[in-house]
Amino acid sequence: MPGRLSQTVRSDARYNREHILDAAREVFAADGLNAPMREVARRAGVGPATLYRHFPTKEILATEAFAGQMRTCETIVDDGLANPDPWQGFCSVIERICELHARDRGFTAAFTSAFPHAVDFTERRERTLKSVAKLARKAKRSGHLRQDFVLDDLILVLMANSGIHASSPATRAAASRRFAELVIRAFRTSPL
Amino acid sequence: MPGRLSQTVRSDARYNREHILDAAREVFAADGLNAPMREVARRAGVGPATLYRHFPTKEILATEAFAGQMRTCETIVDDGLANPDPWQGFCSVIERICELHARDRGFTAAFTSAFPHAVDFTERRERTLKSVAKLARKAKRSGHLRQDFVLDDLILVLMANSGIHASSPATRAAASRRFAELVIRAFRTSPL
DNA sequence: AAACTAACGGACGCACCCGTCCGTTTCGCT
DNA sequence: AGCGAAACGGACGGGTGCGTCCGTTAGTTT
Numbered sequence: 219m220p221g222r223l224s225q226t227v228r229s230d231a232r233y234n235r236e237h238i239l240d241a242a243r244e245v246f247a248a249d250g251l252n253a254p255m256r257e258v259a260r261r262a263g264v265g266p267a268t269l270y271r272h273f274p275t276k277e278i279l280a281t282e283a284f285a286g287q288m289r290t291c292e293t294i295v296d297d298g299l300a301n302p303d304p305w306q307g308f309c310s311v312i313e314r315i316c317e318l319h320a321r322d323r324g325f326t327a328a329f330t331s332a333f334p335h336a337v338d339f340t341e342r343r344e345r346t347l348k349s350v351a352k353l354a355r356k357a358k359r360s361g362h363l364r365q366d367f368v369l370d371d372l373i374l375v376l377m378a379n380s381g382i383h384a385s386s387p388a389t390r391a392a393a394s395r396r397f398a399e400l401v402i403r404a405f406r407t408s409p410l
Numbered sequence: 411m412p413g414r415l416s417q418t419v420r421s422d423a424r425y426n427r428e429h430i431l432d433a434a435r436e437v438f439a440a441d442g443l444n445a446p447m448r449e450v451a452r453r454a455g456v457g458p459a460t461l462y463r464h465f466p467t468k469e470i471l472a473t474e475a476f477a478g479q480m481r482t483c484e485t486i487v488d489d490g491l492a493n494p495d496p497w498q499g500f501c502s503v504i505e506r507i508c509e510l511h512a513r514d515r516g517f518t519a520a521f522t523s524a525f526p527h528a529v530d531f532t533e534r535r536e537r538t539l540k541s542v543a544k545l546a547r548k549a550k551r552s553g554h555l556r557q558d559f560v561l562d563d564l565i566l567v568l569m570a571n572s573g574i575h576a577s578s579p580a581t582r583a584a585a586s587r588r589f590a591e592l593v594i595r596a597f598r599t600s601p602l
Numbered sequence: 603a604a605a606c607t608a609a610c611g612g613a614c615g616c617a618c619c620c621g622t623c624c625g626t627t628t629c630g631c632t
Numbered sequence: 633a634g635c636g637a638a639a640c641g642g643a644c645g646g647g648t649g650c651g652t653c654c655g656t657t658a659g660t661t662t
Binding site: 226231264266 | 643
């Protein structure tokens with residue numbers, strides 16, 4: 219008995235917390251980070267106060283809501299590194315990351331202009347970027363990636379990709395796919 | 411004397427109108443179309459009511475403020491068409507338009523997601539795009555531009571370019587230049 | 603110079619969003 | 633079942649931006 223300190227989390231609290239996170243994911247994906255907190259609360263079926271009690275600020279909410287996406291990002295890069303052909307791995311990273319960012323309007327903003335206070339988020343981000351750099355080195359050695367590729371180019375691509383604000387998700391996805399294709403072509407060694 | 415209908419435009423009105431337009435150009439260039447109308451009024455040294463009397467809506471103000479940029483756009487494309495080497499002309503269009511859009515934060519938004527009600531603005535836009543299409547055809551015939559380039563690719567590039575929201579204008583310009591370079595490389599015929 | 607009127611701008615109402623307070627409900631434990 | 637605390641949510645205050653009203657200013661005309 220004396221061992222447990224405050225383990226008893228009330229069931230409704232836990233329930234609401236999950237629902238808020240689900241709602242946040244939906245709303246942020248559809249409308250971006252500018253979506254009002256109220257909208258998240260509404261969709262979760264809770265009052266604003268409850269939302270703010272669980273997540274004191276929008277930044278914290280977004281960080282937690284995007285944890286999954288962040289993991290996906292890491293997986294994508296790890297998969298790319300695991301690919302026996304570094305250039306193919308590099309291409310798959312570009313394609314899949316562009317697709318991920320196109321599907322979720324809020325995530326790009328979170329990833330590129332990263333929150334100042336989300337510690338473990340930026341930490342993961344840095345680690346992922348390091349892996350990309352490693353993959354890029356391999357791809358350069360394989361002779362398929364331009365020698366003058368720099369990591370900032372990837373950020374550039376992500377920011378640019380975020381500029382694609384097509385109305386329907388379908389259009390957005392198509393545009394993003396086309397964009398990834400262009401970018402890959404731009405990064406491939408030219409035979410000059 | 412009876413010929414003139416309402417020629418008498420008061421001098422202060424004319425003066426203010428010009429100042430408002432100047433202010434709008436500065437503010438929209440620096441902060442984008444999201445900049446508050448008040449800021450424009452403040453910088454022009456007039457009250458909000460005066461601003462709204464001259465330009466009943468933000469859309470109208472932006473349209474008039476960007477008329478010059480729109481003309482510049484046309485000039486850029488015309489120059490490109492006049493270039494004896496269509497591919498060089500095409501490249502110059504990409505470079506200069508990206509630069510133009512990077513320098514002015516608001517113009518891209520105005521150009522890509524064009525206002526629904528700005529008639530002669532969209533008209534000019536269409537005409538300019540037609541010229542680009544013509545230039546693209548020539549560049550394709552010259553053998554340097556990919557056969558599968560479509561006009562939507564240019565819109566895609568502009569939208570993507572608008573995604574580059576670097577803090578300082580200098581950084582933004584540099585990023586945009588790099589971006590133009592990547593894009594040109596992507597559009598060049600590959601020797602596969 | 604006087605008066606007529608166009609133009610001005612401070613102040614207003616409205617809508618939206620953020621984050622918080624506090625009275626009420628509901629869970630969990632005994 | 634009853635009680636204490638944790639959690640809830642409606643309502644509030646603060647801030648910002650848009651577009652408008654109306655009393656005041658100042659250009660123009662005779």
